[in-house]
Every structure is written in C-alpha cells, then in structure tokens.
Amino acid sequence: MRRKFIAACMLAACIGMVSCDDTTNTLGGSLIDNGDKLSIKADTFSVASETMLAGSVIARSETGYLGKMIDPETKSTVTGNLMSQFHILSNFQLPAKDSIMSRDANNEIIADSCDIRLYFTTYYGDSLSQMKLTAHELTKPVEEGKVYYSDFDPEAEGYVRPAEQGGIAEKRSFTLTDFTEADNIRNKKNYNRNIIIRLNNSYKDKNGVTYNNYGTYLLRKYQENPSTFKNQYHFLHDICPGFYFKIDGGAGAMAQIQVAQLNIYFKNKQDGKVSAISTNFVSTEEVLQLTNFSNDNTLLQQLANEPEHTYLKTPAGLFTKLSLPVSEIMEGHENNSINSAKIILYRENNKTTSKYQFDIPQNVVMLPVDSLQSFFKNNRLPDNKTSFLAAYNNATNGYVFNNISGIINLFAYNKTMPNWGKVVIVPVELRTVSQGSGNGNKTIITKVSHNMGLTSTKLLGNTSTGKNIQISIIYSKFNGR
Template sequence: MKLKFWAAIGLLTAATLYSCDDETTGIGQFVADEDFILAKSDSYTVSTESYLLDSVYSRSNTAYLGKFTDEGYGTFTSDFLVQINCPENFQLPDRLQSIDEATLGLYYTSYFGDSLATLRVQVDTLTTAIQDNGLDKNLYYTNLDPTRFYNPQSLPLATKDYTAYDKTVSDSLYNTSDYYPHVSIDLGKAFCDNFKSKYDYSVEENGVTVHPYFKDAESFINNVLKGFYVHVTNGEGSVLYISDIYLHLTVSYLGRNSADTADSLYTGVVPMTATKEVFMSTRFQNSGLQNLVEDPTRTYLKTPAGLCTKVTLPLETIYEDHKSDTLNSISLSFEKMRDQSSSPYKMGTPTTLLMIRAKDMKSFFENNEVNDNRTSFLSTYSSTNNAYSFSQLNRLIANIFSEIRPEIEKGETEWEQWKADNPDWDKVLLIPVSTETDANSNVIGVDNDLSVNSAMLIGGKDLNESTDEDQKIQMNIIYTQPQQK
C-alpha cells in the first residue's frame, strides 16, 4: 500500500530544500519558483525474494577446502584447482643426486567449523594444462568442472587425513607466532622420480647448460606439472581458508666439505609456490538451498556462491506519481532476522552488501568495477540497527527513469513489449561482498564474499493487505514540487 503525506514543517529547512543531492536532477520538466519549494514524502512497499547463486565470479588468492553440513543451509563443499609457478631459469642445486621427498603444503590462516573433525584430502594431477590468458572468463566462476582437466578414473597422486587443529602439534608450538597451521601431503616417490627426470633433460646454449622445461612457468606447466586438483573425499565438519600453497622438494646433492678436500652429500629443501601469476580457482557446491529460495516469508543471504536477495522496485508506480517532481532522497533498509540455529558452529553475518541492478551483476564483477553510488551501492551491516541501509538511491532511480522515459513515450504497446524484453529492468540484487580500501579508506576493489556467512532478512514475496507493517520493506522518498509560474 502506498502512503502519502505532507512533510512536517521541520523538514523544510534551507539544507533540505536547497542543498539536495548535487548529482540529482529533476525527473520532471518545470521552472521553479525560487521563493518557495514544498517538500513531501512518500512510502512504497517493495517485494523481495531469495535468488540462487549457483556460481559467482572470483579471482581470489585464497583457496577453500572442506565440507560442512548446516541444519538450515544444507551441505557445502569446496575444492580447488591450482598450478605451481616456476620462476624464470629455475635451478636446483648443482650435482643433484636425487629428489628424496615432495610435499604439497596447504597453509591456512583460519577455518570454519569443527577444529577436530577428521576429513580426507585427495590430490590428483591435472592431465590438461589450463590456459589462463585472461580471455576465458568462465575459468574464474566457482562452478568450474574439474573433470575438464583431470581424469577421475586415474589413481590419486596422494591422500591424507587431517583436522583443522593439528593434534600432532604441541600446544606450546601451536600458540607461537612462528607456527603457520598447514596440511602437509606427501606426493610419493614416483612423483619425485618423474620430477627429477624432467629436470635432468638439459641442452647446451652458448656453452651454458639449460633445463628447457624449467625456463619459465609456461614451459614447466606444459611439460612437467600441469597442476593439482585438491578435494575432500571423506568426512566433513570444517572448511579451511588457505592463503599459501607450496610444493616443497627435499633434494640431495654433492658439494665440497668445509675443508674443500672431498665431496660430501648435502640435503636441502627447495620451495616452489602457487602465485598470482599462475592459475588457481576454488569450486563451491551447495545442496539444500532450493527450499530456502521457495520460502515466501523472508529472504536469505548465504556465502560463498549460495543465496542473495532480489528486490523488485515499484518503479512504474513511482514514475507515474513523480514524473514531474524532483527526487531529493530515496532510502531502503533491510532488517536482519534473529538466527535461530542451534548449531554450535554458527556462520558469520555478511559484513557488506552490494546493491546492483540484476542486469549489471555479471559485467560488474567480470570487469572488476567498484561501486559508483549511481548504479551500484554498498551498505555495511549495522549491529545497532540490525540492518543494512541504503541511501542516495534517488541517483539510481533517476538513472533508470532516464532509460525508460523514451520507451514509455512510444506508447503502451511498445512499453509493454520493452518490459517483456527486459524482465529485470526494475530489479536489483543484494549481494554479499568483500571490499578492499586504500590508505584513505576509499574502496578500490569489490569482490564476492567467499567466507562462510549467512543471514535472514525481513520481507519476501508473500506480502498482502493482512501482512504486518513491520514485516514489510518500505522505500522512503523525499521529493519537491516547485511552485509553477
């Protein structure tokens, strides 16, 4: 129901009347009487629904590994594909005798879930090199099918059981700043021997011995190691947030002793790492979310790659009511409902929401855009108000009205056809995101939130005359109607 009322006289201050948003223009065409401008207020109910995000765009440097089941949000799993970088003209020690051990180290800063839950990780080698030249955007979506790059029928390279809290590490070491929690996976003797055989291949160039398979990352990936697929095959209860991935090679080589009188056998560790110069992508899978999408009494947020909220704005009605007015201020607030889960491992609350037109979501993330406060907006969760609040939406509405005015003026038939061709013209999405800021707190990066978070919001599709007002989401508008001369 739309409510209309005269603004209180207290609103009619000079600041309200004459210092409105300097980027907002009147959507109507009029000549203002500078002696008096009358401010009014309107309120419109908006409709919301949960929207399934089965995949999101991500170029994160963090990998995620694990499996977790929540009573309300179902089962979530994460696994990843990763390549190992080879610096230019990589060298192992001279007079190399053997590669004795190779371990894949997964180093994590934090985790979600049960620290003592036992999971089994499996490592498979990729059979197809991933060509990461930045042109194929589909490589960066979180539903990337790993079977495109490895053979699931082949024997695994390695497996290992682990817990998020390593019980084999003493508390005294675990609590020191020098300890970096990790899962270390032995890749086996066959991997070591194959690696060495690739390194042993050498050629002479201008009198210098060169190892052509190790001259750069591309040669290494195509000829030595195409990469790994790392995934959980048994157990559940935790998700690791992996910040660094290392391939550690323990090598034996000959060197002169300290007296330089005889050869001695030395042992050393040579690290290779996954870096931003090579490919890494996490796959996320959620099951059990469809029933939440169909819930008409509220909406949901679930990350990563789970649920966001779609908002249908009553723009056609607002246009008819205010096409000759100036929209000074438009705001929306989305209240969070109390989490009633009894799980001992409760998800966090999404910190920041991006409001963006549904039709612009794909290009926004793929083009690494940031919010412009015209077509995209950010809101941080307020624990004081228990809500996400958006203001200055008059800029968004003015932008949309400029888009639809020519279509409306063509006539009713053309307008109805345009709406049918553009079904999301009046819809925005609320997407949980993480942000990056510079030294002056300016937002310089906006990415999909990949932490395990969730929230329920008041609203939903099942709104009617009998719905309590406090269960409705209201779009509040302040507008002015200058006196006509």
C-alpha cells in the same frame, strides 16, 4: 536562475529536516521568495522481496577453500574443492647434479621425498573433524585470461590426468589440527598450520618413464632442461600443470588456503657436509588458484521458498531480490526530482546456539538484476548511481542504503529492461588500499568480487504486503511564476 541555484545548494540541509508531508508543503517558501518556490515532499512505499538462487558466480577470490561444512542454521551443505598451480621465479635454480648426494642403485639422482603443503591461518568449523581428500594431478594447466565460475569442475572439463594413465591420485585422511606432525613442531611460535599431501609413491610421467616419486621426476626434468624451470609458461605446460584437491568424505571443517607449496627433499653436499634441502614451488597471485563450490541446490530452493524472510548465503548460494515500486513512486511526480531514496534491510537474528554458525555478510552491493553478470565480469566498482555498497550496521542490525535515487531514475526512464524495477542484493568481498596519511588518510576500494567465504543471514521481508521493507522517498520541485 540565481535563486534556483541557491535553493538547490541548500536542499541537502532541508532533507535532514524532512519527516512527513505535513511539514514539507511550505518549506520552499521559507528558503526563497514566492516567485520561485521550492516544494519538497516525502513519502514511503512498501517493497516486495524474494530469495533467488545465486547459481554459479564469477570466481575471482584470492583465497582458496578446501573442506565441507553444514550450516547450523539452515542445515545446507557446501563443499569447496581447490585447484592450484605453482609459480616459478625467473632466477630459479637447483644445485649442480654432482652436489646432489641422494642417489639410487644406478647412481642416478633421486629425491628422498616430496610433498605438497596447503597452508592456512583461518578456517571454519571444528579443526578435529575427520576429512578425506584426493590430490589429482592435472593433465594441462587452466589458462589465464578466461572467466571462471564457482562451479568450474576440472574433472568434468578434462583437466585431470586419469589415474589409469599414470596420473597422481593421492588419497589422504586429515584433520586441520595435524597430529601426524610432532608436538615440538606444532608448538613452535612460527609454525603455520597446513594440510600435507605426500607424493612418495612411484610416478610415471606422460612419456611412460617411471620414477621412485614425484620429487625425483622434478629433479631429473630440471637436469634435462633447466630453462623450463625458469619460464612460467613452459613449467606449467611441460613440467607441472598443477593439482586438484577434492574432498571425498567427512564434514565439519573448511580451511581458507593462502598458499600451496610443493617441496622436494634431497641431500646436498655443501662445504663437505651433507644436509637436507627443501626446494619450494609456491602458488602466488601470479598463477591461478580456483575453488570449485558445490551446494545442496534442492535444500537451497526449499530455503528460497520460505515466507516471511529472504536469505543472503555464500558462496554461490542465495541472493535477495527486491521489486522496487517505481510506478507508485513516480505516479503524480513525473515532473518532480527524486532527491533521496532510502532503504534499510533488517536482519532476523540467528536463533541457533552452535559455535560454528556462519558469519554475517559484512558488505553487500545493490544493483539492477540485469546488470548482475556484467558488473562482476567487467570488474566494476559501485558508482552510487546504479550500483551501491552497504556495510552491515550492527546498530540497526541490517544494511542501510542511504540514497538509491539513481536506480529509481534508471527504471523511471528506461522501461524496456527485461527485469524492470528489480534489483539484487549480493554479498561481496572488497580489496582496498590506503592513500594519504594522518587526517588525510583515505581507504580506496580497488576491487569488488563475489564473497566466497561461508556467510549466511536472514532478512525480514517476503510478505504479501512487503511491510518489513520500506523505501523512503524525498521529492523536490520548483514552482515557477
């Protein structure tokens, strides 16, 4: 037993020296005596692949997306429509009614103006592309504690307040470079790009009361009951459920929305002076922000049918499915241990010259097809047993999975799985934290979610022989006396 333990400890060093069967048949004898020989064998097998439509995926990205883009490589389109709510701090307060100087003919307080600003730092495409959107008022908030998918549509699900009932449906043409703002504002160092939706038209609330604009509605509701503005639940359910920003026209740009901000502007008297005040209701991680994505599924299916390669495309676009040759791998090796199973997925370089081509997915996970939904629904992390993470490797121009032996063993001893032998490659976003300092610093993955950014790449494969994808297996076995 002691000799077996020593041999097992040295196995990792052996694996690095293994190249083919011709050099491994007698390797065990060089480690221990002939009483208990450790034999090591290596073999390679072809892996079949195909493209599968992702369909709707669980949407847990902390970034919102708004816009419409056409992939220069595949000509497929993707549209992102954003739903956002607003967060209220527990100590929120507005100035006393008597200090608000903005008044109407009846001496009632009013807001001079009101707007929503969608702030972004990163975007895809051409910032001068002309786009159109409509800002829809929600009739009820999207509740926490539920799983939402990338195709969640607030309109179809009855969350949008109809315009004929007084709901806001503010239309806006825009470019990501906003020329409606003065140059001296846009040229400031601390200027943050944003899409402005002005809510200055007459507004009728659910009780049939009319206000000169949405900001006045908020001001007066606060004066009626300030406590509703200090409780997030009551603010969402009684005052402002949120807004849905839907792309109505144009293509060529998509912004990654970091913050949605609702502003009220009014004159406030302080120390005998009159000044403009902006009150902010900001979207944060504490409230929901969901993107509804729509793809050209007809074109996606055509891409999935193409031979000689497969695709990875996000958001909610295309995954690559592999059929692992488990029966071939295990044939004649039923009593062996699989110590290593390495697979490399090589890219086919993008041949387009457009400066707006989509990014290469930087991180992907491999997991059994049958675990696809549960992995993301249950917020699991790659465990290097039945789910594996790989980063794009520029040197190999692909994704290297150094050892997926756990998945091979899973299939070898559980043949009742509906999608037996099949794994899926899924582009993901990672949330990480740093622990420790100096040489002891480590990056820890705390969350893995579907990649909702615009990425696309082709992978070699999807041939009748599977020659473009191979899996390298290393077996070991103790030959007892």
